[in-house]
Amino acid sequence: MNRFVPQEDMTADQVMQCSYEAAAIIRLCENAAWAIQTGGDAAGLSDAIGAGLRTAHELVGVMHDALSRHEGQRGDEA
Numbered sequence: 579m580n581r582f583v584p585q586e587d588m589t590a591d592q593v594m595q596c597s598y599e600a601a602a603i604i605r606l607c608e609n610a611a612w613a614i615q616t617g618g619d620a621a622g623l624s625d626a627i628g629a630g631l632r633t634a635h636e637l638v639g640v641m642h643d644a645l646s647r648h649e650g651q652r653g654d655e656a
Contacts, residue, residue, distance in 0.1 A: 600637040
């Protein structure tokens, strides 16, 4: 369940929005890592990267759960 909508109630648009949010967080983490490489505040930025990646991981989990509920797991099909 994400913070606002239980995954069983998520629409396709909400799943897509969740994926865009996760992608945006990952991009921010990438930029923070680049800032560390170019002399930024390593301690503060590394904490921010960790927090961002944990949030992105949570969002990806919500997407997986929602898709699994809607479509079922299709990994066994070949």
